[in-house]
Amino acid sequence: MEKADWLEEVYSHINAAFESEHLPKILDLVRQPSVAGTGEGIDECAEKVMELLRSVGCVDVHLEQYVKSPVVVGRLNADVENAPGILMYGMYDVQPPEPYDEWIVPPYEGARIDFENYGECIVARGIMNSKGPLVCFLNAVDSIRKTLGYMPVNVLFVVEGEEELGSESMIPFVEAHKEEIAKLDGVFLNGARQDEQGRPAVLLGNKGTLYLDLEVTGGEWGGPQKIDLHSMNAAWVGSPAWRLVNALSTMRQGDDILIEGFYDDLKPLSEADEQLTRRFASVFDEEMFLNERLYASRFLHDMHGEEAVRKLMWTPTLNIDGIWGGYTGPATKTVIPYKVQAKVDVRLVPPLTADMMLEKIKKHLNKHGYDDVKITVRQSSPWSKSDPEALACRAALMALDNSGYDQGYAWPIFPGTGPAYLFTQRCGVPFVSYGLGQGGRIHAPNEYHTVKGLRENEMSCAAYLYYLTKLAHEAGQ
């Protein structure tokens, strides 16, 4: 017999079990090194993750080997009919802890200390990114099973071990499991976190990226082709540096991108995305963003409020990530550099594809007489977008609204890039990220997570699964 309204009971179980059972499990995993780059501890850590999956009732727990580190897979089958199903995406690898001497505690000790002004924290490699969240989810599942006496959701656990190397294994993994994934209600990442003001968030999408290297060297147009020249020759020989600077300037002037048709294919937002965008804007703290995150005095075009939020979320970008050529030292070497390069990234929003934007950039350069600019595609990642009306998304939004924290908001699309498109574009299932808790310094020394936040993260995982079952019931699944 299925229970209704079980969330408070599960919260109580989490609160009761957290110190004695849950936190020790979290600390046990962060104490196990697992650096994908060197391979240190990867196999041992995968073994521990398998054990954790089995301990909450998973079956068919196994490793799948694709690129480097094995992917840990396990199935937790619901004990009731017509249960909703999700894929829980996690990772067990961590960034290398170096430099060791900048850690105030050993990185693999799992130290519990008062840390800076964050209160009681675990300071350890992986506590935030992402062993803490992985075990928190498992602890939440454990509390649900022990409280209810059964499991109300089907969960396919996929815990990869090379996220920090670019998640290469996930491409063949998803390809191999496409049919199974396509039948699920969604993919859940216990990933979003409360911001500096304590506001929780849900992520329902992310932009894609097209990353290009541009290179100009001497050619038919002029300019030195083989070696840097003494700059006295600038009087009569062309300059690849000026040519690249000129070519780039045709693409953007000030705050305006001038590439023809750059914004042409954008579509109006759905009503649901429109609402989430306005909701975001309503809690958007412009001064905080400018002063504490961006260190900038103003937004592009002097935008404010909702206009700035819309621009951030829903427009493609054209950014210079790097530019270099010639002499860049402290002295005064005088040369005409024969080769000058730039790195440029374009953030893709629906429905733009990398190919579409690359074509527009090439056409633009050709039209302006810069067909000699050599373009190399270095990265091409599609965007991901989940329908806020989908069950898996609505569950996250309900958990957010009932988190007990004010001013929760959603990113209908987050401006960064990630591998979620593997699920949304390739399998057609929503990808959603949510989770309470506060932490930081990922990829840096003294990675931390508040102890309170870990406990509340478990509760937010339970809440997500709770609303998922509730909505599934309402939908008559």
Place this chain on the structure above:
Amino acid sequence: MEKADWLEEVYSHINAAFESEHLPKILDLVRQPSVAGTGEGIDECAEKVMELLRSVGCVDVHLEQYVKSPVVVGRLNADVENAPGILMYGMYDVQPPEPYDEWIVPPYEGARIDFENYGECIVARGIMNSKGPLVCFLNAVDSIRKTLGYMPVNVLFVVEGEEELGSESMIPFVEAHKEEIAKLDGVFLNGARQDEQGRPAVLLGNKGTLYLDLEVTGGEWGGPQKIDLHSMNAAWVGSPAWRLVNALSTMRQGDDILIEGFYDDLKPLSEADEQLTRRFASVFDEEMFLNERLYASRFLHDMHGEEAVRKLMWTPTLNIDGIWGGYTGPATKTVIPYKVQAKVDVRLVPPLTADMMLEKIKKHLNKHGYDDVKITVRQSSPWSKSDPEALACRAALMALDNSGYDQGYAWPIFPGTGPAYLFTQRCGVPFVSYGLGQGGRIHAPNEYHTVKGLRENEMSCAAYLYYLTKLAHEAGQ
């Protein structure tokens, strides 16, 4: 009693003494290390130079200490009345010889070998730059004195020991000796060399340089001010990289410099400079320059022949020596760099000054709304220009015309930069450079000079002094 037409006799003396006396003196000096940067051998080398000066009859041989290495000074007084007077500028320091293992002979051995396709050569650090030329001049003086029985020219020897560090001592030296130098007929540098085709050259001037660092960072206009931002923020925050690229592009488009008044103050050439320019153009090998020196398919504006030569010699430049900012590695880091920089040099021709051009650049940037671009002057060297009609210049041109080599030419102004302005602008005396001989790889392993060229260089020094006395007599000095 002064002799007339003594040049052939001196040539004979040089030919007779070269192998037995002159070359050993040259080799003795290149065998003495003298690296200004480390100080290695500097004092010993200065001592050897003093001894060499005394050996050709110099008096008042002494060291003057200004910045780092001492300047060796000596006076060779003419033994006849109304003799012309020159300052012979030389240097006794060398570039460090590293990397040793790229030398085919030890750099301080003074090895005489068949070298590549250059025939019999001395391969040694300093043989070309510039101990060879220094001793060759002294050998020529010695042959003149021994042939004539007297010295027909007053020579003030100034041999510095930190040319490779930027000749800092020469500024206070010239200041201290300004009055004495101003009375001379000119300053001679045994420096120009025959080109790849064997054509000898005279240099009568050089351009100046204004070298600027430009920097753009976030500010009142927008953009991040303190740290590189994740490039997802390009959707709503300004970019110092785009701003620098845009600012630079207002200054030059394609082959055209767009700074207002950039060419305004240029004056028509004197008839003498006009003639030398045309003479240069008449022997100018366009294809050789493009294919073998510049590795470029064409000149700016598709210029050819005399037009290209005029542009090279007589116009100011605006060159990007280097540009850099953000991520420049092999991967795909996505950032908005908060600081982007460029190095720009302007070559100055008469009558342009660094201050004039800096003012024009600042005015231009302000006018286009880029008054936030931070400009740092890193170097400011005036041009040098000698009147081809001056005695010291005419002597060099006559020596050139009678060198026995075809197609000799003069640079009325050389497009590079040097310290000659100290003499021409500060003391008002001509500065001229001339000298036969072929060598190369200066500042690199296997610096070389042909043995034949060293002998002919001595003859060209003798010829210069010969025509100087001849012209002085004709002028009734």
